[in-house]
Amino acid sequence: QQQVKQSPQSLIVQKGGIPIINCAYENTAFDYFPWYQQFPGKGPALLIAIRPDVSEKKEGRFTISFNKSAKQFSLHIMDSQPGDSATYFCAASRGGNTPLVFGKGTRLSVIA
């Protein structure tokens, strides 16, 4: 049973475009939703995270939108650059005492 469903699996955008990656979760007890960025040969790096009490969070060019009623959240990358080409993972956890449950990942390619 996949608790966090991520889409699309892969995404190609032009430089300057705004890729959007979506995640849907099932467990309403989840209260922490991070996004991780992973480059080949590296471990996932924490990018940005959101709690259910806010609908949007921005950090630099990265924005998380959160829809509690729909049980969905998404990552937007403004003014995308070739250096943003990586695999992005959404995740969820509850209570701070439970492990992260990850989506399957989205491979993003930003072409110049």
Next chain:
Amino acid sequence: KAGVTQTPRYLIKTRGQQVTLSCSPISGHRSVSWYQQTPGQGLQFLFEYFSETQRNKGNFPGRFSGRQFSNSRSEMNVSTLELGDSALYLCASSLGPRTHEQYFGPGTRLTVT
């Protein structure tokens, strides 16, 4: 501040052997979690340790085990290796069990032949 370090970075083992992987968390972090990453299954939780005690365990067979030392460093062991154990094993550290933010190391790439 140094990040999470994992050793070794690469490992090749033969089916049936056992392996031990090591993780040193970020200074001051006391919780360590281990994840297995494969192309097919993605990132899957193995176990979490805090204060030398296993707090959570994922759905993996008993061949997978771990421990944590008093300095928060952690090791995981896989016995009787199978071909399907080939994966990237990632360690993540956090301040403590009530802290959400987890920071990953570069991983150990294990290949079982």
